[in-house]
Amino acid sequence: MYKLLIVEDEAEVRYGIRNNIDWTSIGFEVMAEAGNGREALDLIENSKPDVVITDITMPIMDGLELSCILKKEYPTIRTIILTGYDDFKFAQRAIKYGVSDYLLKPVLPDDLSKLMRKIKDEIDAEIAEKEDIKKLRVYYQQSLPIIKDKFLTSLITSRIDSDEIESKKASLALDLKGEGFAAAAASIDSESAGNWGNDANDSELLKFAILNISQEIIKRYSMGETFFHVNNLVFILKFDKFDYESNFQSAYTLLEEIRQSVEKYLKVTITLGVGSICNSLQKISESYKSAVTALDYKLIMGGNRVIYIGDIEPQITYNLVYDEKKERNLINSIKFGSKNDVSKAVEALFNEIGTCAASLKECQLYLLEIIASVAKLSRSFQLDTDDIINIDHNLFIEIFSFDTISDIKKRIEEICLNVMERIQSNRKTNTEKIMEQAKAYIDKNYGDYDLTIQKISNYLHISPSYFSMIFKKEAGETFLNYLIGIRINAAKELMQDPDLKIFEIAERVGYPDLNYFSYFFKKNTGMSPREYRNKYVLNKERKVEA
Structure with missing residues (x-):
């Protein structure tokens, strides 16, 4: 059943609309009645109808003003205007306000019933269209290449948590299941691109041709995904096992075949930069940065070749990483959780230190990142950090003066709990202030x-x-x-x-x-x-x- 609100200042007319039509048989129930637009808005605030039938000429707030507000604040509500002949010009204006239809007074039950059946059919069709899984699936399939490229772009430009990566890998059918990963970036050597002309359309056609060759080869080897980001052709490569030497050899063999195929079939040359090998897709953005850096070495080493960042810059691997997921877990526990939630979040961060083979430098950097994220949160809520930390000297000096990791953990947990308490106190104070101001305003107005x-x-x-x-x-x-x-x-x-x-x-x-x-x-x-x-x-x- 769809809900109907009748807005009419004449009680007899409201009575006639409500009782002269079998609303249930049409698929509607009269949820309420209002004598003017103001009263109607008060009712709509508590329970939103699907359709509003309103007169134009009413006291306090007329039907036109009501229609205008409904279009702006409740765009899904259908509105029907009731009007006399003298109000016809107003009815024309109402159509501009998104009114579904209008009827001339006196309203005949048959005419209103016919119109309401039409409105019901339109709402049914609208809902059916939105719920039509088959159509949605077709639309999704058509949009899939765009959705894929958008997600792959986000992979190389930002850190994404592992749960989202796994979800997207499955839903987008991405060939990215492996234990080792690397990003590569390719650019067209400008001196050879002249063979394809200088027209913008020719340039796009060339990029498409290179992408097509690359996709065909990478698919044959089942080694990942490729797409264009800005002007670079990007490769996200995956390997069954994580091993620096064998992973690079596999990447080099694949990319070299792509380079030679492009030169042979398209008569243009490309240069490819291979980034650092990593053991997680969460780290692929770092690999991409190093791939772009490798590509920059074209100026020194020349183009039309595969350049590996590991050959020209020493590769550093980090086993202990304070990633976006860990940071979000800690910050959310402070902002929205309980003391127990904060303690668990801090415990999880310090468990990571004990379970991975990290250097002292890595541990120090890891702890600094944790403290910095909490300090940033404090600043966003305009908290007094000196009062929270409660020391007379540099916090970082204090942290690294402790004798054990357990002492550091207790101190960081204490700071996190202090921040949580201040945020909750400020939130409560702000709410009380809003309520105090609101009630004072209501009392006055x-x-x-x-x-x-x-x-x-x-x-x-x-x-x-x-x-x-x-x-x-x-x-x-x-x-x-x-x-x-x-x-x-x-x-x-x-x-x-x-x-x-x-x-x-x-x-x-x-x-x-x-x-x-x-x-x-x-x-x-x-x-x-x-x-x-x-x-x-x-x-x-x-x-x-x-």
């Missing part, structure tokens, strides 16, 4: 009939969704219900003044529409404003006189 979440969020300089989440969590009720409560309580106070009319009280507390005010007053107190005044105010005066 509840008489503004146009007081909305958007308006108060703009005042507080936060997003409406964030404000709604905080307010409901801290106040235990929605902003709308809280505002209604404030307004009703203010109305009760004003009713103590016998000289004030009910409609005047309604306007003072933010309800220009008396019917709208009476509806919420009775909903909150169980009696109409007049009944309340007679029972609690006038009776009190009579007792005083007696």
Whole structure:
């Protein structure tokens, strides 16, 4: 069943729309009714309908303004406008606001039923299209080369955690399963590219031809993936076993065949740089950097050859790495976790030191990176690092003055816990400040009939969704219900003044529409404003006189 909201200031018309049509048979349920656009928005905040049927001419907020807001803030809601002949020009404007359709008054049940069936069919079709797995699969297959290249590019330009790499390898069917890896970069030797002309289209055609040859050969050997990144042809090579010498020999044999094939069939030459051999795809970005460095040596060694970085620059391997996954695990435990989560994260980092054969220099660098990431987190929350660390000298000097790794671990854990406590304290303080400012603003402006979440969020300089989440969590009720409560309580106070009319009280507390005010007053107190005044105010005066 799709949900329907009826917005019409004439009660008889609302009654007719609701009761003269068998909504269930069409596939709809009337979730609520509203007498104007303002009331409709209040209802929509708590429960979003699929379709809104609205009149144009209404008090407080008309149907055009409502349609405009719905298009901006709730674009998935379908809107139908009801209009008289005199309002036709307004109906034309409403179509520009994204209104699905309009009907002329008086509305005939058959016409409205027919239109709603059409709207339902459109929503059904829209949902079916989005859920059509077959179409999605076709679209995915068409987009697969782009998705593959995007992920492969991210592999060589940034550090990606191992879980994501494994997931993408499977979903994108990448030939990257192995124990050893290396990146290579190839560039076209400009002096030989003239054979293909200077036109941009010719250049792209040449790149495509080189890529095609490379893909054919790398696929034959089942040694990885190749793609273009900027102007370099990039290779991510994989090997069954991790061994520097044999891995390079395999890479050299493959790349040399590609170089010779390009020269033979395309009459152009290319130079290829091979990066450092590594034992994890997480380290392939470092290998790519060294491959580009190797390619730069073309200026010295000449082009049309394969250049290995290991031949010209000594290769250093690091067994202990503070990678993106470890950093994210530690930082998230500090920002969002408990003391136990922080302790576990620090424990995991120090277990790494004990399980790998790392040099003293590696360990020092590893610890410095951990401390630097925590310091960076502190700075992002504008925390007083001196107060957190609580020492009079350099933290790095203190860390390396300890006698055991256990002492260093305890100190780093202490710092992490201090940061966590300060963040939680600041977060609580900020939330309390927002609530204090919000309630003060509401107390001062509840008489503004146009007081909305958007308006108060703009005042507080936060997003409406964030404000709604905080307010409901801290106040235990929605902003709308809280505002209604404030307004009703203010109305009760004003009713103590016998000289004030009910409609005047309604306007003072933010309800220009008396019917709208009476509806919420009775909903909150169980009696109409007049009944309340007679029972609690006038009776009190009579007792005083007696």
